[in-house]
Amino acid sequence: MPRCLKCGKSRDLIKLERHRIWVCRECYPWFFEKQVERAIEEKNMFTRDERVAVAVSGGKDSLALLHVLARKGYNPKPFFIDLGIEPYTRHARKIVEDVTGSLGLELEVYDLKKERGAGIPEVARATRIPPCSICGAVKRQAMNIMAKRLECNVLATGHNLDDEVAFVFSNVIDWNLEQLARQKPVLEPGQGMVKKVKPLYRVTDREVELYVDVLGLNVVKEECPLSRKAKSVDYKRVWDEIESTRRNAKWSFYSGFLKRLQPVLEERFQEKVRLVECEKCGEPTTEGRKICLVCGFFERVKNSTTQ
Amino acid sequence: MPRCLKCGKSRDLIKLERHRIWVCRECYPWFFEKQVERAIEEKNMFTRDERVAVAVSGGKDSLALLHVLARKGYNPKPFFIDLGIEPYTRHARKIVEDVTGSLGLELEVYDLKKERGAGIPEVARATRIPPCSICGAVKRQAMNIMAKRLECNVLATGHNLDDEVAFVFSNVIDWNLEQLARQKPVLEPGQGMVKKVKPLYRVTDREVELYVDVLGLNVVKEECPLSRKAKSVDYKRVWDEIESTRRNAKWSFYSGFLKRLQPVLEERFQEKVRLVECEKCGEPTTEGRKICLVCGFFERVKNSTTQ
Numbered sequence: 001m002p003r004c005l006k007c008g009k010s011r012d013l014i015k016l017e018r019h020r021i022w023v024c025r026e027c028y029p030w031f032f033e034k035q036v037e038r039a040i041e042e043k044n045m046f047t048r049d050e051r052v053a054v055a056v057s058g059g060k061d062s063l064a065l066l067h068v069l070a071r072k073g074y075n076p077k078p079f080f081i082d083l084g085i086e087p088y089t090r091h092a093r094k095i096v097e098d099v100t101g102s103l104g105l106e107l108e109v110y111d112l113k114k115e116r117g118a119g120i121p122e123v124a125r126a127t128r129i130p131p132c133s134i135c136g137a138v139k140r141q142a143m144n145i146m147a148k149r150l151e152c153n154v155l156a157t158g159h160n161l162d163d164e165v166a167f168v169f170s171n172v173i174d175w176n177l178e179q180l181a182r183q184k185p186v187l188e189p190g191q192g193m194v195k196k197v198k199p200l201y202r203v204t205d206r207e208v209e210l211y212v213d214v215l216g217l218n219v220v221k222e223e224c225p226l227s228r229k230a231k232s233v234d235y236k237r238v239w240d241e242i243e244s245t246r247r248n249a250k251w252s253f254y255s256g257f258l259k260r261l262q263p264v265l266e267e268r269f270q271e272k273v274r275l276v277e278c279e280k281c282g283e284p285t286t287e288g289r290k291i292c293l294v295c296g297f298f299e300r301v302k303n304s305t306t307q
Numbered sequence: 308m309p310r311c312l313k314c315g316k317s318r319d320l321i322k323l324e325r326h327r328i329w330v331c332r333e334c335y336p337w338f339f340e341k342q343v344e345r346a347i348e349e350k351n352m353f354t355r356d357e358r359v360a361v362a363v364s365g366g367k368d369s370l371a372l373l374h375v376l377a378r379k380g381y382n383p384k385p386f387f388i389d390l391g392i393e394p395y396t397r398h399a400r401k402i403v404e405d406v407t408g409s410l411g412l413e414l415e416v417y418d419l420k421k422e423r424g425a426g427i428p429e430v431a432r433a434t435r436i437p438p439c440s441i442c443g444a445v446k447r448q449a450m451n452i453m454a455k456r457l458e459c460n461v462l463a464t465g466h467n468l469d470d471e472v473a474f475v476f477s478n479v480i481d482w483n484l485e486q487l488a489r490q491k492p493v494l495e496p497g498q499g500m501v502k503k504v505k506p507l508y509r510v511t512d513r514e515v516e517l518y519v520d521v522l523g524l525n526v527v528k529e530e531c532p533l534s535r536k537a538k539s540v541d542y543k544r545v546w547d548e549i550e551s552t553r554r555n556a557k558w559s560f561y562s563g564f565l566k567r568l569q570p571v572l573e574e575r576f577q578e579k580v581r582l583v584e585c586e587k588c589g590e591p592t593t594e595g596r597k598i599c600l601v602c603g604f605f606e607r608v609k610n611s612t613t614q
Contacts, residue, residue, distance in 0.1 A: 172479055173549070173556070173559075173560055174559075174563065175560075175563040175564060175566075175567040175568055177567055177568065177571065234549075234552060238545055238548065238549070241545065242480070242541075242545070245541060249480070252480075252481075253480055253482075256481065256482040257482060259482070260482040260484055261482055261484060264484065264571065264572070264575055265571070268571055268575075
């Protein structure tokens with residue numbers, strides 16, 4: 001009869017196939033948090049003394065991450081990026097405010113409308129660029145800005161193993177070697193970018209869902225109304241299929257990538273990407289550009305409204 | 308109304324989705340052969356003056372390849388490897404003898420029992436090694452030996468695009484970078500190995516099936532009775548799925564691999580593999596071994612029967 005790895009009881013067991021173990025629901029948070037702590041420690045992401053900026057969208061991953069850090073005695077500084085996609089954003093913001101409140105944490109907000117004068121829907125309408133492309137660039141920049149505002153040297157995001165596998169996989173399908181060269185759970189700081197870490201890179205979608213479920217957390221379940229069916233969703237399905245026939249295939253693939261291909265590519269493509277300061281906002285942007293992608297978007301919004 | 312790309316007729320059309328064209332059944336061989344010729348010429352595989360050893364198993368791919376070469380004025384020298392897997396081998400050999408006879412070509416045979424004293428089933432039984440592992444090594448060596456016996460400087464095999472995609476993919480999943488570094492449609496000769504080429508690398512499983520069907524060729528349809536469900540079959544299904552959502556995904560993946568990752572890996576891992584002559588049979592084997600894998604197998608067969 002299977003028993004819980006930690007307490008030995010046989011009730012309310014959860015089977016963790018890829019680890020070949022059983023844990024009861026009560027002990028599951030212990031197991032999950034241990035995985036996250038291991039990632040943080042093994043990769044020297046941050047210590048308990050460091051202020052860690054945490055990008056919290058309200059989805060299961062970022063909220064799980066925030067809880068682990070709070071519960072395990074780290075020093076998380078959560079922030080929310082208000083993208084003005086109503087009523088979706090308002091709903092997410094409310095959830096994040098409630099959660100951070102209940103954890104006794106102060107929540108900082110980067111409000112795109114206040115900072116830049118328009119939300120994602122207006123930018124998409126004015127520029128006719130797909131909203132996900134705009135949103136990606138805006139969030140990347142906002143995260144960097146917020147980490148600095150919160151006086152944090154490190155920024156943590158909720159990317160989990162399924163995300164990382166899908167990302168590597170999609171860049172393998174297209175052979176984006178430069179992207180692959182930079183794909184790591186820890187990106188060291190430099191050229192105006194703070195250190196970025198992914199403490200959930202060892203845990204899967206399903207394991208995060210279980211954690212959220214066991215802790216009874218309220219999370220945003222809706223998809224963003226502007227998002228199209230992303231390519232990475234299909235790749236996640238492909239990987240669920242592969243994992244169903246080969247135990248722990250996702251982890252083998254991602255950890256193998258980090259051990260084998262990533263170092264080869266990093267060596268080959270290192271320092272190919274140089275960043276310079278945007279002449280308008282001062283944030284880092286690719287060499288050769290005068291202004292950053294985000295400033296470019298909002299210039300176009302301004303021009304479209306003054307015409 | 309769709310029309311045949313070549314003759315303009317609208318009857319018996321075949322849709323080639325990934326090329327965005329229609330061809331009628333009558334003109335299909337022209338299209339297929341053009342793809343193969345293009346592969347041969349672009350990659351400098353061989354000329355019409357060169358003797359080309361062709362490994363013919365009796366399956367759709369090798370028989371399609373042999374037909375293209377014969378019909379397009381190349382100089383193919385077919386050979387069959389008799390592995391002694393009865394009654395499967397006998398059936399395949401009969402088909403290959405018929406086909407080569409009808410093409411007016413002489414067929415050479417490498418008979419494993421005559422050459423080495425035992426067939427695959429006996430070796431598998433004596434060594435307890437999985438038959439596919441034995442067979443792979445035996446065939447690789449037999450092909451090299453036969454190319455030299457037939458006085459050919461180049462050896463052609465029937466690997467098609469689906470095979471290449473599945474092979475690259477499975478080596479990506481496991482991050483076998485050394486294998487990937489050597490994965491090309493043309494392997495230059497050296498260290499006792501003849502030049503190896505894959506003239507079907509631009510055409511898919513389905514396109515080969517169509518060619519065989521249109522020409523009305525009799526091919527071996529049975530699976531080898533010793534083969535287990537190979538991993539690469541699952542990967543082929545994964546790729547059929549990806550191709551169904553992204554047009555020409557297989558070709559993009561494989562050609563992208565050849566353009567982008569393969570050269571990086573070849574540079575990184577070049578000359579890592581050194582071959583030496585087997586002390587028993589003289590064929591190339593990995594540095595550090597005294598005798599080759601195949602001689603090793605048959606030593607074990609001999610020991611098991613003398614005990």
